[in-house]
Structures are given as structure tokens and as C-alpha cells.
Amino acid sequence: MSPQSSTSRPLISNPVVPFSEPAYLTGLPSPYYNDSHYAWQAHCRSFISSQFANALSWEDEGDVPETLFKTFADANMIVPAFPAPLPVEQLKAAGIHEFASGLKVEDFDYFHSMIYTDEMLRIGLSGPAASINTGVAYGIPPLYKFGSPALQRRFLPDLFHGRTRCCIAITEPSAGSDVANISTTATKSSCGKYYIVTGQKKWITNGIWSDYATMAVRTGGPGPNGISLLFVPLKENEGKGVERRRIKISGGGTSGTTFIDLDEVKVPVENLIGKEGMGMKYIMTNFNHERLTIAIGATRSARVVLAAAAEYVMKREAFGKTLVEQPVVRHRIAKCAVMLESQWAWVEQIVYMMQKLEKKVGDVELGGMTAMCKANSGMVLSECSQCAVLLFGGNGLTRSGLGETVEKIFREVNVVRIPGGSEDVLLDLGVRQLVKIFQAKTLALEATRGSKL
Structure with a gap:
């Protein structure tokens, strides 16, 4: 059957612990899922379960294995963290055409996305999944949606393949849900070639491991219209204006939650994502x-x-x-x-x-x-x-x-x-x-x- 065709599944004869699975995985009929979804779910469960077998102990240790992200990236299993539909043209340009299950990137839909997320949390703990997906899911999309062609060509292939990592850096010590009132500033240098970024970002998931941050900065006046998005190099500016430290939190402790200090960090103007003053609208998408x-x-x-x-x-x-x-x-x-x-x-x-x-x-x-x-x-x-x-x-x-x-x-x-x-x-x-x-x-x-x- 094609990915868009429907199917019915026979009732499962084996007992299922009450409430342990969504109804569609207990053999009951559903109008939402087709053969492609069932095959994808089986692939996700097999791969993710094998990688997360020791996840409970990671929470006690406070970190995930260093190789975990690479293992997911090498299997193209960070790509499903993107919102559906996937950026098909850009993925194919980077050499990513399908997943190991045979699912083509152009056939990946919202239910494939939901199944992937559901399986990533089947251990019940958010930290391991967040350590892999948060920067991918929220940091990369603004780049492939609104970044200039040059910016995309420069960074997307390595990000898609997991050779480099990024995070989304919006929240600040005094601006959490109130995104419109962030205070980190980005002012143009006298030569006009750089933005000079100064401020603080807090509770930044994956920030400690990230090479770059898709960062909300204030390039204009107060309020949402003064916010822009910059692709800020973190790793190359470590000790040169960028200081990062891990934050311990009560749950999800393996997700790499980070405090980022920025003191006059030079960011090339070419790293502006989209247009100045449009950052809030980009974030909201x-x-x-x-x-x-x-x-x-x-x-x-x-x-x-x-x-x-x-x-x-x-x-x-x-x-x-x-x-x-x-x-x-x-x-x-x-x-x-x-x-x-x-x-x-x-x-x-x-x-x-x-x-x-x-x-x-x-x-x-x-x-x-x-x-x-x-x-x-x-x-x-x-x-x-x-x-x-x-x-x-x-x-x-x-x-x-x-x-x-x-x-x-x-x-x-x-x-x-x-x-x-x-x-x-x-x-x-x-x-x-x-x-x-x-x-x-x-x-x-x-x-x-x-x-x-």
C-alpha cells in the first residue's frame, strides 16, 4: 500500500497492560493511521528502544553518553524532530532522501511526526529525548524557513547530518514566557560588518553542546518589533565573549540546560536570519x-x-x-x-x-x-x-x-x-x-x- 492508503489491523491476541499503549497500537481500529504509519512506528520503537535501554541510569548520572547524538544523527533520526512537512528540497540537497524504514522525506506527515515524538518519550523521561531533539526541533527551522540562501548553504548540510549542533536561545533571566521583552542587544559595529551581542540567556536546552545558537536579540526599540534572529557562533567564541555553564534542574536533567553569558560577541551581519525586526514573527511560526x-x-x-x-x-x-x-x-x-x-x-x-x-x-x-x-x-x-x-x-x-x-x-x-x-x-x-x-x-x-x- 502507498503511504496515503488506509489499512486495518487485526486485534492483538497478546495481553496489553491497561493504558500502556494508545488504542491504535492495541489492535483497535483508527481512522488516522495507514501502513506507512505502522511501519514507521515499528522502526522508531526498535531504534529508540535500543538506544535508550539504559536511560534511567543516565538521569542518576546527570548526562547522556557523548556518542548518543551522533548515533541518532548517523541514522537520520534527528530529522524527524523538524515540524511536518519536512524541508524536502533542502534535505535532498544535503543528500537525505529517506529513512531506514523506507519512508521518503516527502511522505513524512504530521502523524509520522507525532509517532516519533511519542516513541521518544516511551521511557517516560524527557531528558534523553530533549538532549537530542530540542535544538534540532526549534533551532534549525528558522534557518531553513527564513535564512538567506547563502546562510542555508553554509550551515544546513552540517546541521542536518548532525556534524554541528545548534540550540534555540530566547529565554532570559527576566524574560521567560514574556518573549517580547527580551533585553539581549545586538548593535552594528562602526564598520558595519558585525553585530555586537551583549546579554544573557537562561534555561537554554542543549546550549552546553551547541556550536551555534539561533538567538533572539534586540536590534531595535522596545516590544516585539525590535526583535531579530541571529545565528550566533558559540563554540568559536568560547572565552572570547561567550561563557556557558550547565544548570541543574529538578527533572529532565540530561537535556543540557545552560546559562549563556554574552559580552560584546562579534557576529557577522550575514548571520542575520531573515530581516531585522521580524524575529518575533519568525519565532511564533x-x-x-x-x-x-x-x-x-x-x-x-x-x-x-x-x-x-x-x-x-x-x-x-x-x-x-x-x-x-x-x-x-x-x-x-x-x-x-x-x-x-x-x-x-x-x-x-x-x-x-x-x-x-x-x-x-x-x-x-x-x-x-x-x-x-x-x-x-x-x-x-x-x-x-x-x-x-x-x-x-x-x-x-x-x-x-x-x-x-x-x-x-x-x-x-x-x-x-x-x-x-x-x-x-x-x-x-x-x-x-x-x-x-x-x-x-x-x-x-x-x-x-x-x-x-
Whole structure:
């Protein structure tokens, strides 16, 4: 069958731990997936599972193996972190035509992207996946979307193949979700050949390993119209205006979170991405991808932790019976399961709409919904992880043994609820955007009616 054809899968005869897999992977029918998606899922699971076999120990050690990123890059398994559809022309120019599963880059769609993200978080921990994907997913797209042809020719091939790495550097000590108020400045040198960059960037994922940063800087006055994007060399300026240090965080500790100090760093003017003053608009084009990616990963983490709880209570005995025989235990799991499966259905629905809508339309129509979906994913993860800790009891508080995964995922909750736009900000943003769309359409409809009178 072609990648666009549909298929039906027979029911799986082997038992599946309740809530451990999305319905489409338990043999139940779904309108969303075709043979290409099932083949891609099998490839992702095989490759990613083999690479992440020791991921739980990495969290204790505080870092991932040095070779991990290269292994993914050599297998073309960093490319799926880009938003769908992929930059086909530029990838092919760099010699990347298909993945090991046989999936061609031009056939990669939003569901392939969702499957990849879901499988990357199947260990339940965000750190290992983020150590590979965050810079790729958010740092490279502005370059291939808005960079000059010369800038793209110079940097994209090495970035696509993982020979060099970059990060996205937006957040600052005093400007997190309030992107429009960043204060890092980039002023032209007297000779006009360089931007001189001074400021600080904080909570920059992958920053410690990156050769470059796609950096939001202020080239103009206050507010969003004064922001531009620069492709800033970090590694070559280490000790010459660039200082980096690792930040330890409560969850996702293997993701390479970094504080970057910039003191009069010289950046060639040719490294401007697009036009001056357009940085905020460029950043916003990737918001839906970022927030949906976080939502997909968080929903899988919630699935991992709730399934662990379900499996545990079916085995654990107390007061002469297994825990699952206690109505209060079943009720607690059921409440979380309702939230989890509803969240996953919402994710699938948004992915489907993204696939069907023109990107410009989807960016507008789905912006508020995606923001709320991301916020809700953190709340679902919080409920599922707390449920699991309570059901595991003392085991859920220990960093080894039966409750190791549960304890680690519990520390991941706020890593979801804050980055990518904090929960309260996104909930408010979602409603404001939906109201704005309603009001604009109402005015347009009234204008149309008026013209017919």
C-alpha cells in the first residue's frame, strides 16, 4: 500500500497492560493511521528502544553518553524532530532522501511526526529525548524557513547530518514566557560588518553542546518589533565573549540546560536570519510545533506512569487481596485514565487538523487550542504521576527498585508545566486567541452582510 492508503489491523491476541499503549497500537481500529504509519512506528520503537535501554541510569548520572547524538544523527533520526512537512528540497540537497524504514522525506506527515515524538518519550523521561531533539526541533527551522540562501548553504548540510549542533536561545533571566521583552542587544559595529551581542540567556536546552545558537536579540526599540534572529557562533567564541555553564534542574536533567553569558560577541551581519525586526514573527511560526511536541511527550509520560501503577496494583497484595480488588484503587486509576485517554484523543484530533489545514490557516485556527492542549498535558501528567506515587506507596518515593520510574517521572511534572509557555500563561492565551478569532470572523460576517444591503 502507498503511504496515503488506509489499512486495518487485526486485534492483538497478546495481553496489553491497561493504558500502556494508545488504542491504535492495541489492535483497535483508527481512522488516522495507514501502513506507512505502522511501519514507521515499528522502526522508531526498535531504534529508540535500543538506544535508550539504559536511560534511567543516565538521569542518576546527570548526562547522556557523548556518542548518543551522533548515533541518532548517523541514522537520520534527528530529522524527524523538524515540524511536518519536512524541508524536502533542502534535505535532498544535503543528500537525505529517506529513512531506514523506507519512508521518503516527502511522505513524512504530521502523524509520522507525532509517532516519533511519542516513541521518544516511551521511557517516560524527557531528558534523553530533549538532549537530542530540542535544538534540532526549534533551532534549525528558522534557518531553513527564513535564512538567506547563502546562510542555508553554509550551515544546513552540517546541521542536518548532525556534524554541528545548534540550540534555540530566547529565554532570559527576566524574560521567560514574556518573549517580547527580551533585553539581549545586538548593535552594528562602526564598520558595519558585525553585530555586537551583549546579554544573557537562561534555561537554554542543549546550549552546553551547541556550536551555534539561533538567538533572539534586540536590534531595535522596545516590544516585539525590535526583535531579530541571529545565528550566533558559540563554540568559536568560547572565552572570547561567550561563557556557558550547565544548570541543574529538578527533572529532565540530561537535556543540557545552560546559562549563556554574552559580552560584546562579534557576529557577522550575514548571520542575520531573515530581516531585522521580524524575529518575533519568525519565532511564533514554530510555537504550535513546540507546544504540541511537549503535549505529545507529556501525554506519553503520563501513559507510562499510569500503566506502571496499573501493573503494580494487579500484583501487589495487601490485607489479603491485590490492590486492584480495592474499589478506591480502581476509582483512583479510572479518574486518571479518563483524563489520559481524553488528552490523547485531543492530541490526535489536533494533529489531524494540522495535516488537513493549510499552515497559515492552521497557525491561526489551532494556536489557542494547541496552547491549551499543552497546558492540559502538564495537568494530566501531574494527576497520573501523583496517582502512581500514592499507589506505589513507599516504593514510589525511592530512586531505585520497583518505583524508580514512577519517582523519576514525578519529578518531570513541572518540566512540562513551565517550559514552552507556562501553564497559566497558555491557558489564558488559548482563550484570548479563540475569542479574538470569533470576534474577527463576526466582524467580517457583519461587513459582508452590510455590503449586500
